[in-house]
Amino acid sequence: MAQILVVDDSAAIRNEVAAFLKSNNFTVETAVDGKDGLVKLKADRAIKLVISDVNMPNMDGLTMAEKVRSELGNQTVNIIMLTTENDPNMKNRGKAAGVKGWIVKPFNGANALGAIQKLVAG
């Protein structure tokens, strides 16, 4: 069972983040967009943390975060966004949806590792 779900439409980013997490002993699942992310979350309730892009086709990351709470009724999974977006309005929308953190791309695992470990443990 996966601990972390990585959601990004870019294979390069998905693979990069997943490889970093695996090298730090996390088990990882991946999804290609928000819709796929919801399916994976529904199927695997053991997922503790979602790291998701915002701008994706089919379903964006913020909508996915909102649906995780409202449609899946999953109040426990932690969600952080990994995105090129740095707009305060988007961050506020994320906060309202229960998003716990925001990383501006490019991904720098070393900078985020401590917090990721805490969110998975918590």
Added chain:
Amino acid sequence: MIGFEKQLVSKVLIFEDAAVAQGQLKAFCSEHGLIGLKQANHSAMKMLQANIDLGAVLISEGCTDSAEGISNGFELARRVHQLRRELPIFIRRDGRADLDDLAPEQRAGIAGAYDIERPETLKLLLDQYLADTEYPISLIRRIEEVTHSSLTALFRDIEVSNELPYLVKDKLTYGDILSLLPVESPWFSGYMMVQSEEQPMIELIKAGRTAIDGRAVDFRDVMGMLSEITNLAWGGLRTRLLALHPPTVDDSTRISVPITVNQYKEYISFGTDRSQLCFKYTLRDVHGQLPPVTLFQKFIFNIRWSPEEYLQADENKVEDLVESGCLELF
């Protein structure tokens, strides 16, 4: 860095038979930030085909091309204009800088005439037709810096270098693949286009220089990489620009125009003749085992361009940004 870039480079194709004028043009190009590409052994049309990122074409009225059966500069200008109508053609004349004595069919396609003994006449044409858009220096530096760091983040063991940014009038596309992204801030609106070649990029992916699985690579992976390069570059730039100018534009007032592409002619039109701002990056394998990858990044501000507003902003605000890659916890 406040102000506009006055010395943006541009590539100009030069068809000139007279040795004295060649020397004068060389000095002029060097003084005015032009890269003069002189006709060598190739025919004029081959030279034209080989250069797709030009700013203008300079032709002398006495220029001939026996390989193409062209007996004077006006005929050559007509042929160049037929093929690359978007390129301004400046014709060098002896002792005059006008086209007044020419028949309308001879003038067709020629933007203007200059006399190299009076270099100011050529400068006037350049200012009018090529340097028609002013680009703030700090914006140019920011684009280079952000794109450079995006490329460095996406590729491993690769050295990224870039040429001086330059102005392009050409509308021909480079390579096999291109990405287009609408770019918008309160003071500009247009597109960012990134172009590259498929095979060298495939080689990079196969060799494990990206996070993509290199075992079964195809053109889709290259498109994915180009998409991510575009996304990261614009994301980084937007973050910095919006820190200076928070968005105020109402979405309901957004204007858009169709982008048209002729795939056979490898031609793309954004509906504007404004000079495009072009950056050329080269990705080189640090181990020297893989072919280099060339990337052209062009900015086409076809809807709105008001850089004066940018120059009035407080540059120091950008320093307050959260460093990319850091996790901001809520």
